[in-house]
Amino acid sequence: EVQLVQSGAEVKKPGESLKLSCRVSGYSFTSYWIGWVRQMPGKGLEWMGIIYPGDSDTRYSPSFQGQVTISADKSISTAYLQWSSPKASDTAVYYCARLGASGSSLDYWGQGTLVTVSS
Amino acid sequence: EIVLTQSPGTLSLSPGERATLSCRASQSVSRTYLAWYQQKPGQAPRLLIYDVSRRATGIPDRFSGSGSGTDFTLTISRLEPEDFAVYYCQQYGSSLSITFGQGTRLEIK
Numbered sequence: 001e002v003q004l005v006q007s008g009a010e011v012k013k014p015g016e017s018l019k020l021s022c023r024v025s026g027y028s029f030t031s032y033w034i035g036w037v038r039q040m041p042g043k044g045l046e047w048m049g050i051i052y053p054g055d056s057d058t059r060y061s062p063s064f065q066g067q068v069t070i071s072a073d074k075s076i077s078t079a080y081l082q083w084s085s086p087k088a089s090d091t092a093v094y095y096c097a098r099l100g101a102s103g104s105s106l107d108y109w110g111q112g113t114l115v116t117v118s119s
Numbered sequence: 120e121i122v123l124t125q126s127p128g129t130l131s132l133s134p135g136e137r138a139t140l141s142c143r144a145s146q147s148v149s150r151t152y153l154a155w156y157q158q159k160p161g162q163a164p165r166l167l168i169y170d171v172s173r174r175a176t177g178i179p180d181r182f183s184g185s186g187s188g189t190d191f192t193l194t195i196s197r198l199e200p201e202d203f204a205v206y207y208c209q210q211y212g213s214s215l216s217i218t219f220g221q222g223t224r225l226e227i228k
Binding site: 033035037044045046047050059061062095097099100102103104105106107109110111112 | 120150152154156158163164165166169170173175207209211214215216217218219220221222
């Protein structure tokens with residue numbers, strides 16, 4: 001069974017570093033792209049970027065380029081999303097999702113991680 | 120970047136009725152790279168339709184997708200109580216760029 005399990009909720013002060021994880025199981029981690037999606041409170045879905053764990057090829061949405069870093073650790077089948085200096089405006093739920101075999105849609109999703117950044 | 124505009128913003132219908140949700144792209148979508156997702160409160164999105172008209176695994180056949188170019192439609196033939204949710208369209212473009220529509224809220228009338 002394919003599963004993407006995300007790390008738990010985070011509460012951070014502005015400027016405190018933050019790293020979210022997405023551990024996958026049930027398929028070959030290195031064979032599928034993993035993407036990240038933001039959902040701000042009461043709002044829609046926003047595409048952040050994607051990584052291919054096989055070779056760490058990473059692409060970012062222009063809106064998030066330079067704001068976050070996406071990475072992956074093949075040895076533990078885990079993808080990451082991190083901020084060096086989060087802001088209050090980064091408060092949101094973040095989802096990881098697998099780009100499926102069709103190559104164009106997100107077929108499996110993590111449960112989401114709620115991030116609250118507040119002083 | 121392709122912009123997806125969904126309409127209506129909110130759709131009020133009763134169980135048993137037919138729902139038609141629209142997604143319009145600012146330019147032609149690559150090949151058939153258009154998908155639909157359902158999201159219920161407090162849950163992650165769920166893939167319903169990919170490649171315009173292919174149902175994802177386990178999705179009931181009351182859900183169907185159609186369209187081409189810049190105009191796409193998700194149809195729910197007979198609404199069940201569990202179908203009331205928010206629906207998003209999504210396109211996939213070159214260099215792994217992905218965009219979502221702003222969503223249509225399907226509510227019980």
